[in-house]
Amino acid sequence: MNGALVTFRKELLSYFVSPVSWVIAFVFYAWRGYELSSLSRYFAATNGDPDVFVSATYSRPSTFWMVILVPAILTMRCFAEERRTGSMEMLMTAPVKDSGVVVGKWGAAAAFYALLWLPTALSLHVLEYGPFLGTDLSFGPVFAAYLGMFLLSAMVLSFGCFASSLTDNVLLAALLSILFAFGLITLPQQLPAQLGELGQNYYVRELLDKFDVMRNFSEWFARGLIDTSQVAFYISGIAFFLFLTVVSVASRRVA
Template sequence: MRLLLNLYRKELKTYFYTLFGWVVLAFVALMQGLSLSTAMKGFADAPVAQSLVYVTYHTPNFWFYFLFIFPLITMRLFAEEERSGTLETLMTAPVKTWQVVVAKYGAALTFYLVLLIPSLLHFILFPILTDIPAPFSKGSFFGGMLVLVLMGCYFTALGLLGSALTSSQIVAGIITVGLLVLHYFLGYVPVIWGDSFQAAGLFRYLSSQQHLSDFTTGLIDTRAIAFYLLSASFVVFLTHHLVDFRRWRN
């Protein structure tokens, strides 16, 4: 356990001890603020039936920046170490493959959770700074935060896998973007083809857009929770076997 924690701390430091990590944090905070201000402008222009949390996470720019968070924070995890040769040195040390994989995944996921803090503070401070009741319920607030954490677990795992597939950070980022965009557009299959075909229910089950809509209205779906946690676990498991195969092959 001590070795795992040491690896985890080492990986986490690379986010906070470099300029890159702070640039990503500043970018995400800016985009989250833009999403909130866009939602508030919509409330000022006309009556809105949905809550502020719902509207904020359904602004046009939300998915644009949200999907690109994960390539940024994961593309270097394995790719950069393999390019520089430090991964081979690490793998010849007395550490187990699963410890390396879990430490990298845990550090990336922790940094992603830190990126959610500005959005969390926006909603907490809103009623305090404006001195008016918050235009959202506790259910939509906690549901919105929960679904972002769940999606982060799965999407970070996809980024981890993408980084383990190549020694190039750029290629790793492209692979991750491709996997995320593919997953995103799977949710639009029922929108394009309708609900008349038998697999429509499956595509709705996979739809992150549908999950985001449900959770930000306060509807907590345990099936979605199971989907994200099981999918993240499977992808991390797959990454472990991929790295382990390359370790013993070399």
């Protein structure tokens, strides 16, 4: 526990002092701000439904950038960089459990990621005033949607940690993570058509439906509904990839 907490603090500090983190934040806020102001002006001009506005904000390109690319950038250095520079030896010979190190690193990435999203919730509040929407937004769906987005990204972050533990090449780690996130978002919708008859099989469709994170997100979280089975799916996914990361890190001792 101590090892996880100490690692968490150190890693979180590293994110804050890294120029890459600030570039990510700047690009995201500028891009997101532009998207939201354009969208709100459009809704104000067309007297659009404010609830539709909230769900519409999640289908903007910056959201995909945040789910596919940013987790990969945040986690690519987790273990790959430690191995490349040799600091892994210092970490692994400290009196701390491998699981503590893994949880601490993932926790810091997830916390920094959540902090990146936080100001965008405040910006939604600002949009309620003046020349933008000029109406109150329902913040129940906003909270649920942020939770859904965070759980999905936290799972991608846990895979990113795992990918980073497999190699000492940070770019390869990032690429693996991007492929995973891209596959998770697109494959469940694309595969049935590609699989032909097998894609129409009841069990295959059921399985793919469970993994269809975008559909589940728009049907549940974006509407302000929190389904415990969805939450359990993401938490299981996070635990699974963190477990794989611990195994991968521990196996390096054997090498």
